[in-house]
Amino acid sequence: xxxxxxxxxxxxxxxxxxxxxxxxxxxxxxxxxxxxxxxxxxxxxxxxxxxxxxxxxxxxxxxxxxxxxxxxxxxxxxxxxxxxxxxxxxxxxxxxxxxxxxxxxxxxxxxxxxxxxxxxxxxxxxxxxxxxxxxxxxxxxxxxxxxxxxxxxxxxxxxxxxxxxxxxxxxxxxxxxxxxxxxxxxxxxxxxxxxxxxxxxxxxxxxxxxxxxxxxxxxxxxxxxxxxxxxxxxxxxxxxxxxxxxxxxxxxxxxxxxxxxxxxxxxxxxxxxxxxxxxxxxxxxxxxxxxxxxxxxxxxxxxxxxxxxxxxxxxxxxxxxxxxxxxxxxxxxxxxxxxxxxxxxxxxxxxxxxxxxxxxxxxxxxxxxxxxxxxxxxxxxxxxxxxxxxxxxxxxxxxxxxxxxxxxxxxxxxxxxxxxxxxxxxxxxxxxxxxxxxxxxxxxxxxxxxxxxxxxxxxxxxxxx
Amino acid sequence: xxxxxxxxxxxxxxxxxxxxxxxxxxxxxxxxxxxxxxxxxxxxxxxxxxxxxxxxxxxxxxxxxxxxxxxxxxxxxxxxxxxxxxxxxxxxxxxxxxxxxxxxxxxxxxxxxxxxxxxxxxxxxxxxxxxxxxxxxxxxxxxxxxxxxxxxxxxxxxxxxxxxxxxxxxxxxxxxxxxxxxxxxxxxxxxxxxxxxxxxxxxxxxxxxxxxxxxxxxxxxxxxxxxxxxxxxxxxxxxxxxxxxxxxxxxxxxxxxxxxxxxxxxxxxxxxxxxxxxxxxxxxxxxxxxx
Numbered sequence: 001x002x003x004x005x006x007x008x009x010x011x012x013x014x015x016x017x018x019x020x021x022x023x024x025x026x027x028x029x030x031x032x033x034x035x036x037x038x039x040x041x042x043x044x045x046x047x048x049x050x051x052x053x054x055x056x057x058x059x060x061x062x063x064x065x066x067x068x069x070x071x072x073x074x075x076x077x078x079x080x081x082x083x084x085x086x087x088x089x090x091x092x093x094x095x096x097x098x099x100x101x102x103x104x105x106x107x108x109x110x111x112x113x114x115x116x117x118x119x120x121x122x123x124x125x126x127x128x129x130x131x132x133x134x135x136x137x138x139x140x141x142x143x144x145x146x147x148x149x150x151x152x153x154x155x156x157x158x159x160x161x162x163x164x165x166x167x168x169x170x171x172x173x174x175x176x177x178x179x180x181x182x183x184x185x186x187x188x189x190x191x192x193x194x195x196x197x198x199x200x201x202x203x204x205x206x207x208x209x210x211x212x213x214x215x216x217x218x219x220x221x222x223x224x225x226x227x228x229x230x231x232x233x234x235x236x237x238x239x240x241x242x243x244x245x246x247x248x249x250x251x252x253x254x255x256x257x258x259x260x261x262x263x264x265x266x267x268x269x270x271x272x273x274x275x276x277x278x279x280x281x282x283x284x285x286x287x288x289x290x291x292x293x294x295x296x297x298x299x300x301x302x303x304x305x306x307x308x309x310x311x312x313x314x315x316x317x318x319x320x321x322x323x324x325x326x327x328x329x330x331x332x333x334x335x336x337x338x339x340x341x342x343x344x345x346x347x348x349x350x351x352x353x354x355x356x357x358x359x360x361x362x363x364x365x366x367x368x369x370x371x372x373x374x375x376x377x378x379x380x381x382x383x384x385x386x387x388x389x390x391x392x393x394x395x396x397x398x399x400x401x402x403x404x405x406x407x408x409x410x411x412x413x414x415x416x417x418x419x420x421x422x423x424x425x426x427x428x429x430x431x432x433x434x435x436x437x438x439x440x441x442x443x444x445x446x447x448x449x450x451x452x453x454x455x456x457x458x459x460x461x462x463x464x465x
Numbered sequence: 466x467x468x469x470x471x472x473x474x475x476x477x478x479x480x481x482x483x484x485x486x487x488x489x490x491x492x493x494x495x496x497x498x499x500x501x502x503x504x505x506x507x508x509x510x511x512x513x514x515x516x517x518x519x520x521x522x523x524x525x526x527x528x529x530x531x532x533x534x535x536x537x538x539x540x541x542x543x544x545x546x547x548x549x550x551x552x553x554x555x556x557x558x559x560x561x562x563x564x565x566x567x568x569x570x571x572x573x574x575x576x577x578x579x580x581x582x583x584x585x586x587x588x589x590x591x592x593x594x595x596x597x598x599x600x601x602x603x604x605x606x607x608x609x610x611x612x613x614x615x616x617x618x619x620x621x622x623x624x625x626x627x628x629x630x631x632x633x634x635x636x637x638x639x640x641x642x643x644x645x646x647x648x649x650x651x652x653x654x655x656x657x658x659x660x661x662x663x664x665x666x667x668x669x670x671x672x673x674x675x676x677x678x679x680x681x682x683x684x685x686x687x688x689x690x691x692x693x694x695x696x697x698x699x700x701x702x703x704x705x706x707x708x709x710x711x712x713x714x715x716x717x718x719x720x721x722x723x724x725x726x727x728x729x730x731x732x733x734x735x736x737x738x739x740x741x742x743x744x745x746x747x748x749x750x751x752x753x754x755x756x
Binding site: 105109153156157158160161162163164165167168169171172174175176177178179180182183250253254256258259265267268269270271272273274275276277278279280282283284286287289291292293295296297327331332335336338339340378384388390391394395398416417420421424425430433434437440441444445448 | 478482485486488489492493495496497499500502503518520521522563566567569570571573574576582586588589591592593594595596597598599600601603604621622624625626627628629655656657660681684685687688692704707708711712720723724727730731734735738739742745746749750752
């Protein structure tokens, strides 16, 4: 524990040292720099342009101009209201026309975007300063500065990675980073069915929604949240490990010496991966309906008198989902395991056999340790994937059966993610959906961190190169 | 060299193999059963139950009624089918490009902030995908990419953030020796050329794997597609449209049509998958071990 806190302390102090060093360099560059560098502090890229570094200079200047244009025409208007998210609701003007008022949604979204752009601009401004400093040093030492041609060439060579990363990173920023920051903010507002932008305003409410999540009263989300969280963890555990062991068993069975048509058996299983899940799972779900095939035949054969309520009884539904998920998951595990099983040296088994070990002993002593070691990361990703396994739950049970005791339209087989989806779509309870989303993140992160620390195969990234 | 096995041993082995075969046949039946049902139901005549779900397996009368309905004039099925095919094709192309670009950069370059970027993306990946649904919907709506413009919108959403899924591909690149790169550099190739001329041809399995996985995903995309195309049936993909067939009130009459549609979707994809199965196995196995 002590070691950890001192580690954190070291990191914090290193961070402040780095900030101080940066500030110092910004200062010395200004005092020691020539007039071109000094102008660059206000007009970015001025220095490089004057030193015939046209490409770099133009890039810096374009970024600054673009930023100013964005802020003046657009950003500042929304940014100024971000602390209140708008004060002017929709209403009527004295002459009877509609006055549209503020749109809290837009204010929050573009306000956040403006804040992020400001942070990025500071970063680019800092780069602009070090660029000036580097150029001055080059000139002082009499080394030639790179030409425009040289710059362009380097983007295809030693800086090729930035060329490649530029667009994917932009995509991730717009489609992942910005929406996630936005939704994290929504968790601290009262954006829901009664506060729908643009007609109504919503505003900051602090930790109100988190209090609601842990309140166990009539309308509180506490009871439902705990119920669903526990089921999510139980589901992820069984879905991961049952599939894992059964899948491995099937792989061993097919790999068994003397078994013919190995490829055929594998192909039959792999069909479930190939056929789109919404076809197969929707069909399977209907098979177990009250008037479905399974009940009908069980009744016809006289095994049961009345239909088994597979999807309307919470316990049945839970068990059935875990069992049906075997149908989905075993082929995948089987594929992964087949190749790995063949990697285990045959002489290990040979010598174990000579020592008189039976197949079960060999499995426990040789196969299992090896497989657990090699597939550790796979198990982890499977587990976190199952925590968020939307398709299987939604297509099979739709989260049902619902119950009066559960708020927010939740059912007993809902995972946190399917509940999140229902809150968003059916209830338009965006604030609680955002809170649940943050909780899903917390659960995933905690599981990943804990399990990752326990993995025996600590990955050596450079090991294979 | 090989000694004859003792008689006892041989009997034992024969018995255990017989059991193994029995189990394998049972497994195969269980795994194939839903597909067999699906095929049988899709050929059931409308005269039995009028296309609704029935409680027996073997149709009394086989016919092509459901297929005819799908090919019929007022049917939008092939519109939806085409939508999905377009989305899947474009997503597959762009996503492969993105993932290859990111993987190559992270595998071969050691730039400042690389570790930070990878850790940041790892953390981002822990947020549930549809947390951002409302915000994305709004962003797309600003550019007219919802409802009637949902197809380009879904393509954009499908690949724009795909760079984060670089793990399997980067793992594969990592196993290609760096000494090859160095040899090519000595011959005067720059890094763009190394990527295009040397590394890509060596990475055929992983390119196919990436493209295949990306191509299959849109066929199951229900969540986002239903949200973006909401209420505009020309923009539905097959998953959205057929989910409605089964789970809205009129599903009783659409059940065999659902089965027939499912077959029309599943057969080409299954054939494609089976042809490329080798690469898929290579991808999942490599990805599972390297994480």
